[in-house]
Amino acid sequence: MGKKMNNWRADFPILAQKVNDEPLVYLDNAATTQKPLAVLQTVRDFYENDNANIHRGVHTLAQRATERYEQVRQKVTDFIHGNDWHEVVFTKGTTEALNWVAASYGATHVKAGDEIVLSYLEHHSNLVPWQQLAKKVGAKLKYIELTADGQLDLQSAADLITDRTAIVALCHASNVMGVVNPIQAVSQLAHAHGAVMVVDGAQAVPHLPVDVQELGADFYAFSGHKMLAPTGVGVLWGKLALLNEMPPLEFGGEMIANVGLYETDFKEVPYKFEGGTQNIAGVIGLGAAIDYLQAIGLEQITKHEQELISYVLPQLQAIDGLEIYGPQDPSLRTGILSFNLTGLHPHDLASALDMDGVAVRAGHHCAQPLMNYLGVSATARASFYLYNTKEDADLLIKAILDAKEFFLNGSC
Amino acid sequence: MALARLNNLYRQVIMDHAKHPHNNHPLPQADHELELRNPTCGDVLTVQMKMQDGKIAAAGYTGTGCTISQASASMMTDQIIGKTPAEVEKMVLGFSDLVMGKEVPDQAKLLGDAVILQSVAQFPARIKCATLAWKAAYQALEESERND
Numbered sequence: 121m122g123k124k125m126n127n128w129r130a131d132f133p134i135l136a137q138k139v140n141d142e143p144l145v146y147l148d149n150a151a152t153t154q155k156p157l158a159v160l161q162t163v164r165d166f167y168e169n170d171n172a173n174i175h176r177g178v179h180t181l182a183q184r185a186t187e188r189y190e191q192v193r194q195k196v197t198d199f200i201h202g203n204d205w206h207e208v209v210f211t212k213g214t215t216e217a218l219n220w221v222a223a224s225y226g227a228t229h230v231k232a233g234d235e236i237v238l239s240y241l242e243h244h245s246n247l248v249p250w251q252q253l254a255k256k257v258g259a260k261l262k263y264i265e266l267t268a269d270g271q272l273d274l275q276s277a278a279d280l281i282t283d284r285t286a287i288v289a290l291c292h293a294s295n296v297m298g299v300v301n302p303i304q305a306v307s308q309l310a311h312a313h314g315a316v317m318v319v320d321g322a323q324a325v326p327h328l329p330v331d332v333q334e335l336g337a338d339f340y341a342f343s344g345h346k347m348l349a350p351t352g353v354g355v356l357w358g359k360l361a362l363l364n365e366m367p368p369l370e371f372g373g374e375m376i377a378n379v380g381l382y383e384t385d386f387k388e389v390p391y392k393f394e395g396g397t398q399n400i401a402g403v404i405g406l407g408a409a410i411d412y413l414q415a416i417g418l419e420q421i422t423k424h425e426q427e428l429i430s431y432v433l434p435q436l437q438a439i440d441g442l443e444i445y446g447p448q449d450p451s452l453r454t455g456i457l458s459f460n461l462t463g464l465h466p467h468d469l470a471s472a473l474d475m476d477g478v479a480v481r482a483g484h485h486c487a488q489p490l491m492n493y494l495g496v497s498a499t500a501r502a503s504f505y506l507y508n509t510k511e512d513a514d515l516l517i518k519a520i521l522d523a524k525e526f527f528l529n530g531s532c
Numbered sequence: 533m534a535l536a537r538l539n540n541l542y543r544q545v546i547m548d549h550a551k552h553p554h555n556n557h558p559l560p561q562a563d564h565e566l567e568l569r570n571p572t573c574g575d576v577l578t579v580q581m582k583m584q585d586g587k588i589a590a591a592g593y594t595g596t597g598c599t600i601s602q603a604s605a606s607m608m609t610d611q612i613i614g615k616t617p618a619e620v621e622k623m624v625l626g627f628s629d630l631v632m633g634k635e636v637p638d639q640a641k642l643l644g645d646a647v648i649l650q651s652v653a654q655f656p657a658r659i660k661c662a663t664l665a666w667k668a669a670y671q672a673l674e675e676s677e678r679n680d
Contacts, residue, residue, distance in 0.1 A: 140537065464599075465573075465575075465596075465597065465598035465599060466573070466598075467573055467598040467600070467658065467661060468542075468598045468599045468600070470657075471538070471541065471655060471657070471658060472538055474657075475537050475538050482573065483572045483573045483574070484572075484573060484574040488574055491574060497573065497574045497575055497576075497596060498573040498574055498575070526538055526542075527542075527599075
């Protein structure tokens with residue numbers, strides 16, 4: 121793996137720098153990933169050669185820009201194994217996509233007394249929109265429990281999903297514990313009771329092969345910036361029939377078919393959702409990121425992350441006083457590890473790691489209900505991606521041991 | 533070793549305050565009380581003050597947090613005792629400038645031992661940790677002004 125990984129690493133110019141005089145070890149990939157040259161060059165090439173507004177104007181640049189933008193829709197469809205490119209709506213990210221499902225589909229389909237089933241693993245972006253919807257329409261929220269080792273409890277899911285359930289909204293992979301949820305099994309439960317299955321795929325699409333149809337998702341959302349693409353672009357995939365039933369949330373240019381003084385006809389899906397000038401370069405950058413990921417192969421990326429986690433997890437487990445959250449079996453997780461060192465706040469730990477050039481996240485990871493469930497206020501989180509190496513893992517371990525020595529063994 | 537640089541942030545005095553914090557207890561019959569949350573990490577800190585003759589006679593805080601937020605709360609509660617609300621508000625503004633790396637006139641006189649937290653300015657990600665308790669004290673006093 122080592123040599124091949126070095127080749128990928130060289131595609132990411134940002135990684136070749138020192139931070140606080142130490143080589144950068146970037147382990148905050150669950151927050152955002154770095155961008156390969158292929159993506160950076162594609163965005164630059166678009167601005168240098170083809171930039172124009174899309175879907176309007178008959179001139180050559182406008183046509184080229186439109187073509188490049190629309191090609192990505194088909195690319196995304198193939199990437200997540202959708203059925204039809206009309207099902208792919210570009211958004212500014214997962215958060216916007218999930219908000220749209222809640223505020224548009226939810227507000228027109230969920231009624232007073234209906235139930236919305238979530239889990240304790242959810243990121244605030246797959247939780248707060250549903251809370252708001254529940255308050256607005258008088259629906260009830262329910263949370264699927266976790267097993268002792270932090271996996272989704274399918275028995276709890278089976279108990280909570282009933283004929284009263286209108287929506288089941290679940291992350292495909294947890295942004296805190298890295299655990300991958302059995303979406304297919306939960307979708308079957310949801311559909312057996314006539315509920316709609318909404319999946320937050322932000323932490324899954326970058327890391328594992330995703331087939332939205334096989335998963336049984338009705339809506340599936342993800343972000344570009346967590347999978348090598350620029351920030352400010354994401355995808356809402358939805359079944360065509362459901363997207364057709366969703367009223368648009370933003371009104372303006374490009375999303376209309378005909379505007380009169382008092383009435384307006386909207387365009388068809390997906391255009392009725394994409395009001396105003398879109399993040400054209402971002403979408404084109406997303407296309408380049410998908411090309412890059414597919415050239416490596418998602419199976420290969422999963423395997424690489426598994427190897428890194430299998431390598432680093434036992435070393436972390438061996439550190440006295442280090443608690444790791446979630447399943448201890450590497451095969452149940454993506455490249456995300458959340459942990460705490462007994463007696464040391466994660467902010468202090470993250471500052472110490474930063475002094476060793478190691479970038480991790482510390483905080484509640486936009487998952488306060490999960491933090492409460494775990495009985496902690498915050499954790500440190502190291503998240504690996506395709507360009508990370510065993511050497512990065514070694515430097516993480518060394519930095520944690522340094523921090524432990526500094527804070528807990530009284531060397532200061 | 534790069535960690536040597538950590539000594540700039542975690543000075544001995546700061547570590548001592550964090551390990552053995554002053555005034556880290558609830559204050560019975562407090563006149564002013566405010567709970568503040570650090571939105572990035574979810575840490576919650578409650579600051580309480582008791583007034584006598586227009587001055588802060590006692591101050592205390594409860595809650596958990598990182599070394600910086602705990603040490604800062606410990607130092608802050610030490611420093612505001614004996615001060616008027618107007619003086620405290622001036623101290624909080626001065627402290628906020630201090631940890632953002634700005635020059636503060638007469639900083640040692642204004643803030644006492646808490647000037648050691650000046651080092652936080654080199655660690656911008658930790659400024660919110662340092663200012664949490666101070667903001668809570670400020671807002672607690674402001675709130676009661678509004679209610680008066």
